[in-house]
Amino acid sequence: MPRPKILEADVVRFQNNKEKWVAFVGLYDGHPYEIFTGLQDDEEGILLPKTIVSGWIIKNMDENGNKRYDFQFQNRRGYKITIEGLSEKFNKEYWNYAKLISGVLRWRIPIEQVIRMVGSLQLDNENINTWKNGVERALKKYIQDGTEAKGSVCQECGNETLVYREGCLMCTTCGSSKCGG
Incomplete structure (x- = not known):
């Protein structure tokens, strides 16, 4: 499925080693299609009001x-604000991993399998591991309520009855109940 020029997007915030991060999850027909992540308040990063929880990811091409x-969002007064060049705002290593995850999302593989894949990545750097946990948390939002967590055991009672x-x-x-990465 070719990507439309504009996708609706959710904004998900998370912590990565005490730094504030933001994930933009592009949605195609209501399903996660792509993910972009980076520092939220770094000088070169993303300055985004806390009230913003959705917007649009717009794909543009330059003359070359x-x-x-x-990323575009509507502020409280109804004006559209655009943050240009997400790829330029984010660390290249995180950008590359996010591109890989986005490629998997486009195939509509069940989101719980995508989360398992992200969780199984063997990464040496502690920063990238905490980033990975944030990405998992961001994607868990899209698992349909009632989906069984196959192979997971409750830490309280020991039963495999987690949903x-x-x-x-x-x-x-x-x-x-357990939340988080």
Whole structure:
């Protein structure tokens, strides 16, 4: 499925080693299609009001045919604000991993499998591992309520009766709940 020029997007914030990060999750027909992540308040990063939870990711091309992704949102007064060049704002290593994850999302592989794949990445750097946990948390939001967490065991009662509810794991036997990465 070719990417439209404009995709609706959710904004998900998370911490990465005490730094504030933001993930832009582009949605195609309501499904995660791509993800962009970076520092939220770095001088070269993204300055985004906390009230912004959605917007649009716009794919542009310059005169040389180079792709550029911009994020646009509507402020409280109804004006559209555009943050240009997401790829230029983000660390190249994180950008490359996000491109890989986006490629997998485009194939509509069940989101819980994508999260398992991200979680299984063997990365040496501690910073990239905490970033990876943030990406997992951002994607868990899109798991349909009631989806079984196959192979997961409740830490409270030991049963394999965990399901997802609002992005968190909940045990249907004892009611225990766990959120986060």
